[in-house]
Amino acid sequence: MFELDLRSRAPIYEQLAEKVKELIIHNVLKPDQQLPAVRVLAGELTINPNTIQKAYRELENRGYIYSVPGKGSFVKPAETGINVIRLQDLEKELEKIVTEMLYLGVRPQEIITRIKRQLSKSADKGGPHHD
Amino acid sequence: MFELDLRSRAPIYEQLAEKVKELIIHNVLKPDQQLPAVRVLAGELTINPNTIQKAYRELENRGYIYSVPGKGSFVKPAETGINVIRLQDLEKELEKIVTEMLYLGVRPQEIITRIKRQLSKSADKGGPHHD
DNA sequence: CAGGTGTACTAGGTCATATAATACAGTTAG
DNA sequence: CTAACTGTATTATATGACCTAGTACACCTG
Incomplete structure:
Protein backbone atom coordinates (compact mmCIF):
# COMPACT_ATOMS: atom_id res chain seq x y z
CA MET A 1 0.00 0.00 0.00
CA PHE A 2 2.94 2.31 0.65
CA GLU A 3 6.32 2.58 -0.97
CA LEU A 4 9.10 3.77 1.32
CA ASP A 5 12.74 4.51 0.56
CA LEU A 6 14.84 3.17 3.41
CA ARG A 7 17.98 4.79 2.00
CA SER A 8 16.51 8.28 1.90
CA ARG A 9 17.77 10.94 4.31
CA ALA A 10 14.13 11.56 5.19
CA PRO A 11 13.07 9.51 8.23
CA ILE A 12 10.74 6.56 7.58
CA TYR A 13 8.06 7.93 9.88
CA GLU A 14 8.07 11.21 7.98
CA GLN A 15 7.84 9.50 4.60
CA LEU A 16 4.97 7.39 5.82
CA ALA A 17 3.14 10.36 7.30
CA GLU A 18 3.55 12.19 4.00
CA LYS A 19 2.18 9.27 2.00
CA VAL A 20 -0.86 8.90 4.23
CA LYS A 21 -1.45 12.65 4.12
CA GLU A 22 -1.48 12.57 0.33
CA LEU A 23 -3.99 9.73 0.29
CA ILE A 24 -6.21 11.78 2.59
CA ILE A 25 -5.82 14.94 0.53
CA HIS A 26 -6.61 13.10 -2.68
CA ASN A 27 -9.67 11.62 -1.02
CA VAL A 28 -8.45 8.05 -1.47
CA LEU A 29 -8.84 7.64 2.26
CA LYS A 30 -12.31 8.96 3.10
CA PRO A 31 -13.27 10.89 6.26
CA ASP A 32 -13.70 8.66 9.33
CA GLN A 33 -12.29 5.72 7.40
CA GLN A 34 -10.13 3.47 9.57
CA LEU A 35 -6.42 3.35 8.90
CA PRO A 36 -4.40 0.12 9.07
CA ALA A 37 -3.56 -0.87 12.63
CA VAL A 38 -0.01 -0.02 13.67
CA ARG A 39 0.99 -3.68 14.09
CA VAL A 40 -0.64 -4.73 10.81
CA LEU A 41 1.02 -1.97 8.82
CA ALA A 42 4.28 -2.68 10.59
CA GLY A 43 4.04 -6.27 9.45
CA GLU A 44 3.23 -5.36 5.85
CA LEU A 45 6.01 -2.80 5.56
CA THR A 46 8.51 -4.85 7.59
CA ILE A 47 8.95 -1.88 9.90
CA ASN A 48 8.90 -1.53 13.66
CA PRO A 49 5.46 -0.74 15.13
CA ASN A 50 6.99 2.14 17.08
CA THR A 51 7.90 3.83 13.81
CA ILE A 52 4.35 3.50 12.49
CA GLN A 53 3.09 4.85 15.78
CA LYS A 54 5.38 7.85 15.44
CA ALA A 55 4.03 8.58 11.95
CA TYR A 56 0.44 8.36 13.16
CA ARG A 57 1.18 10.63 16.10
CA GLU A 58 2.63 13.20 13.74
CA LEU A 59 -0.44 13.02 11.52
CA GLU A 60 -2.63 13.44 14.58
CA ASN A 61 -0.65 16.46 15.75
CA ARG A 62 -1.06 18.01 12.32
CA GLY A 63 -4.79 17.40 12.36
CA TYR A 64 -5.10 14.86 9.56
CA ILE A 65 -6.17 11.85 11.62
CA TYR A 66 -7.52 11.04 15.07
CA SER A 67 -6.90 7.97 17.20
CA VAL A 68 -9.17 6.22 19.66
CA PRO A 69 -7.47 3.80 22.06
CA GLY A 70 -8.96 0.36 21.71
CA LYS A 71 -10.71 1.17 18.44
CA GLY A 72 -8.17 2.45 15.93
CA SER A 73 -6.94 5.45 13.95
CA PHE A 74 -9.24 7.26 11.54
CA VAL A 75 -9.18 9.98 8.91
CA LYS A 76 -10.19 13.31 10.40
CA PRO A 77 -12.79 15.28 8.44
CA ALA A 78 -11.24 18.44 6.99
CA GLU A 79 -13.92 20.88 8.12
CA THR A 80 -13.21 20.70 11.84
CA GLY A 81 -10.61 23.36 12.64
CA ILE A 82 -9.15 24.69 9.41
CA ASN A 83 -5.43 25.07 9.99
CA MET B 1 24.35 38.17 6.98
CA PHE B 2 22.56 34.88 7.68
CA GLU B 3 20.22 33.81 10.44
CA LEU B 4 20.41 30.14 11.35
CA ASP B 5 18.36 28.14 13.83
CA LEU B 6 20.71 25.79 15.64
CA ARG B 7 17.80 24.04 17.37
CA SER B 8 15.98 23.20 14.15
CA ARG B 9 15.79 19.57 12.97
CA ALA B 10 17.03 20.84 9.62
CA PRO B 11 20.83 20.53 9.40
CA ILE B 12 22.83 23.75 9.56
CA TYR B 13 24.45 23.17 6.18
CA GLU B 14 21.02 22.75 4.60
CA GLN B 15 19.66 25.89 6.20
CA LEU B 16 22.68 27.85 5.03
CA ALA B 17 22.46 26.46 1.50
CA GLU B 18 18.78 27.41 1.41
CA LYS B 19 19.50 30.95 2.57
CA VAL B 20 22.23 31.48 -0.01
CA LYS B 21 20.02 30.02 -2.72
CA GLU B 22 17.28 32.49 -1.87
CA LEU B 23 19.70 35.41 -2.06
CA ILE B 24 20.76 34.20 -5.49
CA ILE B 25 17.21 33.71 -6.68
CA HIS B 26 16.20 37.15 -5.44
CA ASN B 27 19.18 38.61 -7.24
CA VAL B 28 20.71 39.98 -4.04
CA LEU B 29 23.83 38.00 -4.89
CA LYS B 30 24.61 38.84 -8.53
CA PRO B 31 26.01 36.40 -11.10
CA ASP B 32 29.76 35.79 -10.75
CA GLN B 33 29.77 37.67 -7.47
CA GLN B 34 32.13 36.15 -4.92
CA LEU B 35 30.66 34.47 -1.86
CA PRO B 36 32.21 34.82 1.59
CA ALA B 37 35.20 32.53 2.07
CA VAL B 38 34.43 29.38 4.03
CA ARG B 39 36.72 30.34 6.92
CA VAL B 40 35.42 33.93 7.03
CA LEU B 41 31.78 32.87 7.05
CA ALA B 42 32.60 30.20 9.60
CA GLY B 43 34.04 32.89 11.85
CA GLU B 44 31.06 35.21 11.46
CA LEU B 45 28.48 32.50 12.10
CA THR B 46 30.54 30.77 14.80
CA ILE B 47 30.29 27.55 12.83
CA ASN B 48 32.84 24.99 11.76
CA PRO B 49 34.41 25.64 8.34
CA ASN B 50 33.61 22.05 7.36
CA THR B 51 29.91 22.80 7.71
CA ILE B 52 30.16 25.86 5.47
CA GLN B 53 32.10 23.79 2.97
CA LYS B 54 29.35 21.19 2.99
CA ALA B 55 26.72 23.84 2.27
CA TYR B 56 28.77 25.26 -0.61
CA ARG B 57 29.32 21.80 -2.05
CA GLU B 58 25.60 21.19 -2.01
CA LEU B 59 24.96 24.50 -3.77
CA GLU B 60 27.58 23.59 -6.36
CA ASN B 61 26.00 20.17 -6.94
CA ARG B 62 22.63 21.85 -7.45
CA GLY B 63 24.11 24.28 -9.95
CA TYR B 64 23.70 27.53 -8.02
CA ILE B 65 27.37 28.34 -7.45
CA TYR B 66 30.79 27.32 -8.74
CA SER B 67 34.05 27.11 -6.84
CA VAL B 68 37.59 27.72 -8.06
CA PRO B 69 40.38 26.36 -5.82
CA GLY B 70 42.68 29.16 -4.79
CA LYS B 71 40.27 31.91 -5.85
CA GLY B 72 36.92 31.43 -4.17
CA SER B 73 33.25 30.50 -4.64
CA PHE B 74 31.01 32.46 -6.97
CA VAL B 75 27.38 32.77 -8.02
CA LYS B 76 26.70 30.73 -11.13
CA PRO B 77 24.80 32.56 -13.89
CA ALA B 78 21.35 31.01 -14.34
CA GLU B 79 21.42 30.73 -18.12
CA THR B 80 24.15 28.12 -18.32
CA GLY B 81 22.46 24.73 -18.22
CA ILE B 82 18.84 25.21 -17.19
CA ASN B 83 18.05 22.43 -14.74
C1' DC C 1 57.52 34.31 0.06
C1' DA C 2 53.23 35.30 2.77
C1' DG C 3 48.56 35.07 3.14
C1' DG C 4 44.56 34.31 1.08
C1' DT C 5 41.51 30.64 -1.32
C1' DG C 6 39.07 25.68 -1.90
C1' DT C 7 39.49 20.93 -0.61
C1' DA C 8 40.46 16.52 1.90
C1' DC C 9 41.14 13.67 5.78
C1' DT C 10 40.92 11.67 10.56
C1' DA C 11 39.03 11.55 15.14
C1' DG C 12 35.50 12.22 18.54
C1' DG C 13 31.14 13.72 20.50
C1' DT C 14 26.08 14.36 20.22
C1' DC C 15 21.52 13.37 18.92
C1' DA C 16 17.68 11.68 16.01
C1' DT C 17 16.27 7.53 14.11
C1' DA C 18 14.96 2.78 14.18
C1' DT C 19 14.67 -1.63 16.34
C1' DA C 20 13.49 -4.97 20.01
C1' DA C 21 10.99 -6.43 23.83
C1' DT C 22 7.52 -5.67 27.14
C1' DA C 23 3.62 -3.86 29.29
C1' DC C 24 -0.97 -1.73 30.17
C1' DA C 25 -5.68 -0.10 29.17
C1' DG C 26 -9.72 0.30 26.21
C1' DT C 27 -12.88 -2.07 22.72
C1' DT C 28 -15.33 -5.83 20.67
C1' DA C 29 -16.82 -10.31 18.94
C1' DG C 30 -17.86 -14.90 20.59
C1' DC D 1 -16.01 -13.38 30.93
C1' DT D 2 -12.52 -14.46 27.60
C1' DA D 3 -9.78 -13.81 23.67
C1' DA D 4 -8.10 -11.00 20.34
C1' DC D 5 -7.92 -6.94 18.63
C1' DT D 6 -6.91 -1.75 19.16
C1' DG D 7 -3.71 2.56 20.72
C1' DT D 8 -0.16 3.88 23.83
C1' DA D 9 3.97 3.92 26.86
C1' DT D 10 8.42 2.47 28.49
C1' DT D 11 13.31 0.91 28.51
C1' DA D 12 17.37 -0.52 26.23
C1' DT D 13 20.40 -0.77 22.31
C1' DA D 14 22.44 0.02 17.79
C1' DT D 15 23.24 2.82 13.87
C1' DG D 16 24.15 6.81 11.22
C1' DA D 17 23.92 11.74 10.15
C1' DC D 18 25.57 15.87 11.81
C1' DC D 19 28.95 18.91 13.79
C1' DT D 20 33.26 20.08 15.71
C1' DA D 21 38.36 20.08 16.04
C1' DG D 22 42.63 19.78 14.11
C1' DT D 23 45.69 19.18 10.43
C1' DA D 24 47.20 19.09 5.80
C1' DC D 25 47.79 20.01 0.77
C1' DA D 26 47.32 22.48 -3.65
C1' DC D 27 46.21 26.69 -5.92
C1' DC D 28 46.22 31.82 -6.73
C1' DT D 29 47.84 36.61 -5.94
C1' DG D 30 50.28 40.81 -4.19
Whole structure:
Protein backbone atom coordinates (compact mmCIF):
# COMPACT_ATOMS: atom_id res chain seq x y z
CA MET A 1 0.00 0.00 0.00
CA PHE A 2 2.94 2.31 0.65
CA GLU A 3 6.32 2.58 -0.97
CA LEU A 4 9.10 3.77 1.32
CA ASP A 5 12.74 4.51 0.56
CA LEU A 6 14.84 3.17 3.41
CA ARG A 7 17.98 4.79 2.00
CA SER A 8 16.51 8.28 1.90
CA ARG A 9 17.77 10.94 4.31
CA ALA A 10 14.13 11.56 5.19
CA PRO A 11 13.07 9.51 8.23
CA ILE A 12 10.74 6.56 7.58
CA TYR A 13 8.06 7.93 9.88
CA GLU A 14 8.07 11.21 7.98
CA GLN A 15 7.84 9.50 4.60
CA LEU A 16 4.97 7.39 5.82
CA ALA A 17 3.14 10.36 7.30
CA GLU A 18 3.55 12.19 4.00
CA LYS A 19 2.18 9.27 2.00
CA VAL A 20 -0.86 8.90 4.23
CA LYS A 21 -1.45 12.65 4.12
CA GLU A 22 -1.48 12.57 0.33
CA LEU A 23 -3.99 9.73 0.29
CA ILE A 24 -6.21 11.78 2.59
CA ILE A 25 -5.82 14.94 0.53
CA HIS A 26 -6.61 13.10 -2.68
CA ASN A 27 -9.67 11.62 -1.02
CA VAL A 28 -8.45 8.05 -1.47
CA LEU A 29 -8.84 7.64 2.26
CA LYS A 30 -12.31 8.96 3.10
CA PRO A 31 -13.27 10.89 6.26
CA ASP A 32 -13.70 8.66 9.33
CA GLN A 33 -12.29 5.72 7.40
CA GLN A 34 -10.13 3.47 9.57
CA LEU A 35 -6.42 3.35 8.90
CA PRO A 36 -4.40 0.12 9.07
CA ALA A 37 -3.56 -0.87 12.63
CA VAL A 38 -0.01 -0.02 13.67
CA ARG A 39 0.99 -3.68 14.09
CA VAL A 40 -0.64 -4.73 10.81
CA LEU A 41 1.02 -1.97 8.82
CA ALA A 42 4.28 -2.68 10.59
CA GLY A 43 4.04 -6.27 9.45
CA GLU A 44 3.23 -5.36 5.85
CA LEU A 45 6.01 -2.80 5.56
CA THR A 46 8.51 -4.85 7.59
CA ILE A 47 8.95 -1.88 9.90
CA ASN A 48 8.90 -1.53 13.66
CA PRO A 49 5.46 -0.74 15.13
CA ASN A 50 6.99 2.14 17.08
CA THR A 51 7.90 3.83 13.81
CA ILE A 52 4.35 3.50 12.49
CA GLN A 53 3.09 4.85 15.78
CA LYS A 54 5.38 7.85 15.44
CA ALA A 55 4.03 8.58 11.95
CA TYR A 56 0.44 8.36 13.16
CA ARG A 57 1.18 10.63 16.10
CA GLU A 58 2.63 13.20 13.74
CA LEU A 59 -0.44 13.02 11.52
CA GLU A 60 -2.63 13.44 14.58
CA ASN A 61 -0.65 16.46 15.75
CA ARG A 62 -1.06 18.01 12.32
CA GLY A 63 -4.79 17.40 12.36
CA TYR A 64 -5.10 14.86 9.56
CA ILE A 65 -6.17 11.85 11.62
CA TYR A 66 -7.52 11.04 15.07
CA SER A 67 -6.90 7.97 17.20
CA VAL A 68 -9.17 6.22 19.66
CA PRO A 69 -7.47 3.80 22.06
CA GLY A 70 -8.96 0.36 21.71
CA LYS A 71 -10.71 1.17 18.44
CA GLY A 72 -8.17 2.45 15.93
CA SER A 73 -6.94 5.45 13.95
CA PHE A 74 -9.24 7.26 11.54
CA VAL A 75 -9.18 9.98 8.91
CA LYS A 76 -10.19 13.31 10.40
CA PRO A 77 -12.79 15.28 8.44
CA ALA A 78 -11.24 18.44 6.99
CA GLU A 79 -13.92 20.88 8.12
CA THR A 80 -13.21 20.70 11.84
CA GLY A 81 -10.61 23.36 12.64
CA ILE A 82 -9.15 24.69 9.41
CA ASN A 83 -5.43 25.07 9.99
CA VAL A 84 -4.55 28.72 9.43
CA ILE A 85 -0.89 28.21 10.29
CA ARG A 86 -0.60 25.42 7.75
CA LEU A 87 -2.10 27.72 5.12
CA GLN A 88 0.50 30.36 5.90
CA ASP A 89 3.25 27.77 5.48
CA LEU A 90 1.79 26.69 2.15
CA GLU A 91 1.64 30.33 1.10
CA LYS A 92 5.35 30.74 1.86
CA GLU A 93 6.25 27.55 0.03
CA LEU A 94 4.19 28.65 -2.94
CA GLU A 95 6.06 31.94 -2.95
CA LYS A 96 9.42 30.19 -2.94
CA ILE A 97 8.49 27.86 -5.78
CA VAL A 98 7.09 30.60 -7.99
CA THR A 99 10.16 32.75 -7.39
CA GLU A 100 12.52 29.90 -8.25
CA MET A 101 10.54 29.03 -11.37
CA LEU A 102 10.88 32.63 -12.52
CA TYR A 103 14.60 32.47 -11.80
CA LEU A 104 14.92 29.32 -13.90
CA GLY A 105 13.35 31.12 -16.82
CA VAL A 106 9.73 29.98 -16.71
CA ARG A 107 7.47 32.70 -18.04
CA PRO A 108 4.72 34.02 -15.73
CA GLN A 109 2.02 33.10 -18.25
CA GLU A 110 3.34 29.54 -18.32
CA ILE A 111 3.15 29.31 -14.53
CA ILE A 112 -0.46 30.48 -14.52
CA THR A 113 -1.33 28.00 -17.24
CA ARG A 114 0.16 25.07 -15.36
CA ILE A 115 -1.58 25.94 -12.14
CA LYS A 116 -4.93 26.28 -13.87
CA ARG A 117 -4.38 22.89 -15.42
CA GLN A 118 -3.58 21.47 -11.99
CA LEU A 119 -6.67 23.11 -10.50
CA SER A 120 -9.02 21.54 -13.03
CA LYS A 121 -7.31 18.18 -12.58
CA SER A 122 -7.71 18.16 -8.79
CA ALA A 123 -11.19 19.66 -8.75
CA ASP A 124 -13.04 16.40 -9.34
CA LYS A 125 -10.80 14.17 -7.21
CA GLY A 126 -10.08 15.81 -3.92
CA GLY A 127 -12.06 18.98 -3.86
CA PRO A 128 -13.38 20.41 -0.58
CA HIS A 129 -16.55 18.90 0.84
CA HIS A 130 -18.38 21.87 2.24
CA ASP A 131 -21.68 21.15 3.92
CA MET B 1 24.35 38.17 6.98
CA PHE B 2 22.56 34.88 7.68
CA GLU B 3 20.22 33.81 10.44
CA LEU B 4 20.41 30.14 11.35
CA ASP B 5 18.36 28.14 13.83
CA LEU B 6 20.71 25.79 15.64
CA ARG B 7 17.80 24.04 17.37
CA SER B 8 15.98 23.20 14.15
CA ARG B 9 15.79 19.57 12.97
CA ALA B 10 17.03 20.84 9.62
CA PRO B 11 20.83 20.53 9.40
CA ILE B 12 22.83 23.75 9.56
CA TYR B 13 24.45 23.17 6.18
CA GLU B 14 21.02 22.75 4.60
CA GLN B 15 19.66 25.89 6.20
CA LEU B 16 22.68 27.85 5.03
CA ALA B 17 22.46 26.46 1.50
CA GLU B 18 18.78 27.41 1.41
CA LYS B 19 19.50 30.95 2.57
CA VAL B 20 22.23 31.48 -0.01
CA LYS B 21 20.02 30.02 -2.72
CA GLU B 22 17.28 32.49 -1.87
CA LEU B 23 19.70 35.41 -2.06
CA ILE B 24 20.76 34.20 -5.49
CA ILE B 25 17.21 33.71 -6.68
CA HIS B 26 16.20 37.15 -5.44
CA ASN B 27 19.18 38.61 -7.24
CA VAL B 28 20.71 39.98 -4.04
CA LEU B 29 23.83 38.00 -4.89
CA LYS B 30 24.61 38.84 -8.53
CA PRO B 31 26.01 36.40 -11.10
CA ASP B 32 29.76 35.79 -10.75
CA GLN B 33 29.77 37.67 -7.47
CA GLN B 34 32.13 36.15 -4.92
CA LEU B 35 30.66 34.47 -1.86
CA PRO B 36 32.21 34.82 1.59
CA ALA B 37 35.20 32.53 2.07
CA VAL B 38 34.43 29.38 4.03
CA ARG B 39 36.72 30.34 6.92
CA VAL B 40 35.42 33.93 7.03
CA LEU B 41 31.78 32.87 7.05
CA ALA B 42 32.60 30.20 9.60
CA GLY B 43 34.04 32.89 11.85
CA GLU B 44 31.06 35.21 11.46
CA LEU B 45 28.48 32.50 12.10
CA THR B 46 30.54 30.77 14.80
CA ILE B 47 30.29 27.55 12.83
CA ASN B 48 32.84 24.99 11.76
CA PRO B 49 34.41 25.64 8.34
CA ASN B 50 33.61 22.05 7.36
CA THR B 51 29.91 22.80 7.71
CA ILE B 52 30.16 25.86 5.47
CA GLN B 53 32.10 23.79 2.97
CA LYS B 54 29.35 21.19 2.99
CA ALA B 55 26.72 23.84 2.27
CA TYR B 56 28.77 25.26 -0.61
CA ARG B 57 29.32 21.80 -2.05
CA GLU B 58 25.60 21.19 -2.01
CA LEU B 59 24.96 24.50 -3.77
CA GLU B 60 27.58 23.59 -6.36
CA ASN B 61 26.00 20.17 -6.94
CA ARG B 62 22.63 21.85 -7.45
CA GLY B 63 24.11 24.28 -9.95
CA TYR B 64 23.70 27.53 -8.02
CA ILE B 65 27.37 28.34 -7.45
CA TYR B 66 30.79 27.32 -8.74
CA SER B 67 34.05 27.11 -6.84
CA VAL B 68 37.59 27.72 -8.06
CA PRO B 69 40.38 26.36 -5.82
CA GLY B 70 42.68 29.16 -4.79
CA LYS B 71 40.27 31.91 -5.85
CA GLY B 72 36.92 31.43 -4.17
CA SER B 73 33.25 30.50 -4.64
CA PHE B 74 31.01 32.46 -6.97
CA VAL B 75 27.38 32.77 -8.02
CA LYS B 76 26.70 30.73 -11.13
CA PRO B 77 24.80 32.56 -13.89
CA ALA B 78 21.35 31.01 -14.34
CA GLU B 79 21.42 30.73 -18.12
CA THR B 80 24.15 28.12 -18.32
CA GLY B 81 22.46 24.73 -18.22
CA ILE B 82 18.84 25.21 -17.19
CA ASN B 83 18.05 22.43 -14.74
CA VAL B 84 15.20 20.43 -16.23
CA ILE B 85 15.14 17.98 -13.33
CA ARG B 86 14.84 20.80 -10.83
CA LEU B 87 11.92 22.20 -12.81
CA GLN B 88 10.18 18.83 -12.67
CA ASP B 89 10.67 18.75 -8.90
CA LEU B 90 9.23 22.26 -8.60
CA GLU B 91 6.30 21.16 -10.72
CA LYS B 92 5.59 18.27 -8.37
CA GLU B 93 5.90 20.47 -5.30
CA LEU B 94 3.59 23.00 -6.87
CA GLU B 95 1.08 20.24 -7.51
CA LYS B 96 1.23 19.09 -3.90
CA ILE B 97 0.75 22.59 -2.52
CA VAL B 98 -2.17 23.44 -4.79
CA THR B 99 -3.87 20.13 -3.96
CA GLU B 100 -3.46 20.67 -0.23
CA MET B 101 -4.73 24.24 -0.49
CA LEU B 102 -7.86 22.94 -2.21
CA TYR B 103 -8.23 20.34 0.50
CA LEU B 104 -8.00 23.02 3.17
CA GLY B 105 -10.85 24.88 1.54
CA VAL B 106 -9.08 27.58 -0.48
CA ARG B 107 -11.08 28.40 -3.59
CA PRO B 108 -9.39 27.96 -6.98
CA GLN B 109 -9.98 31.61 -7.88
CA GLU B 110 -8.27 32.65 -4.64
CA ILE B 111 -5.22 30.52 -5.48
CA ILE B 112 -4.93 32.10 -8.92
CA THR B 113 -5.24 35.56 -7.42
CA ARG B 114 -2.48 34.97 -4.88
CA ILE B 115 -0.11 33.58 -7.47
CA LYS B 116 -0.68 36.50 -9.80
CA ARG B 117 0.04 38.85 -6.91
CA GLN B 118 3.25 36.92 -6.23
CA LEU B 119 4.24 37.05 -9.90
CA SER B 120 3.92 40.82 -10.09
CA LYS B 121 5.83 41.20 -6.83
CA SER B 122 8.78 39.09 -8.00
CA ALA B 123 8.86 40.42 -11.54
CA ASP B 124 10.90 43.53 -10.74
CA LYS B 125 13.25 41.96 -8.20
CA GLY B 126 14.47 38.60 -9.39
CA GLY B 127 13.17 38.15 -12.88
CA PRO B 128 15.16 36.22 -15.47
CA HIS B 129 18.00 38.01 -17.20
CA HIS B 130 17.77 36.85 -20.74
CA ASP B 131 20.40 38.14 -23.13
C1' DC C 1 57.52 34.31 0.06
C1' DA C 2 53.23 35.30 2.77
C1' DG C 3 48.56 35.07 3.14
C1' DG C 4 44.56 34.31 1.08
C1' DT C 5 41.51 30.64 -1.32
C1' DG C 6 39.07 25.68 -1.90
C1' DT C 7 39.49 20.93 -0.61
C1' DA C 8 40.46 16.52 1.90
C1' DC C 9 41.14 13.67 5.78
C1' DT C 10 40.92 11.67 10.56
C1' DA C 11 39.03 11.55 15.14
C1' DG C 12 35.50 12.22 18.54
C1' DG C 13 31.14 13.72 20.50
C1' DT C 14 26.08 14.36 20.22
C1' DC C 15 21.52 13.37 18.92
C1' DA C 16 17.68 11.68 16.01
C1' DT C 17 16.27 7.53 14.11
C1' DA C 18 14.96 2.78 14.18
C1' DT C 19 14.67 -1.63 16.34
C1' DA C 20 13.49 -4.97 20.01
C1' DA C 21 10.99 -6.43 23.83
C1' DT C 22 7.52 -5.67 27.14
C1' DA C 23 3.62 -3.86 29.29
C1' DC C 24 -0.97 -1.73 30.17
C1' DA C 25 -5.68 -0.10 29.17
C1' DG C 26 -9.72 0.30 26.21
C1' DT C 27 -12.88 -2.07 22.72
C1' DT C 28 -15.33 -5.83 20.67
C1' DA C 29 -16.82 -10.31 18.94
C1' DG C 30 -17.86 -14.90 20.59
C1' DC D 1 -16.01 -13.38 30.93
C1' DT D 2 -12.52 -14.46 27.60
C1' DA D 3 -9.78 -13.81 23.67
C1' DA D 4 -8.10 -11.00 20.34
C1' DC D 5 -7.92 -6.94 18.63
C1' DT D 6 -6.91 -1.75 19.16
C1' DG D 7 -3.71 2.56 20.72
C1' DT D 8 -0.16 3.88 23.83
C1' DA D 9 3.97 3.92 26.86
C1' DT D 10 8.42 2.47 28.49
C1' DT D 11 13.31 0.91 28.51
C1' DA D 12 17.37 -0.52 26.23
C1' DT D 13 20.40 -0.77 22.31
C1' DA D 14 22.44 0.02 17.79
C1' DT D 15 23.24 2.82 13.87
C1' DG D 16 24.15 6.81 11.22
C1' DA D 17 23.92 11.74 10.15
C1' DC D 18 25.57 15.87 11.81
C1' DC D 19 28.95 18.91 13.79
C1' DT D 20 33.26 20.08 15.71
C1' DA D 21 38.36 20.08 16.04
C1' DG D 22 42.63 19.78 14.11
C1' DT D 23 45.69 19.18 10.43
C1' DA D 24 47.20 19.09 5.80
C1' DC D 25 47.79 20.01 0.77
C1' DA D 26 47.32 22.48 -3.65
C1' DC D 27 46.21 26.69 -5.92
C1' DC D 28 46.22 31.82 -6.73
C1' DT D 29 47.84 36.61 -5.94
C1' DG D 30 50.28 40.81 -4.19
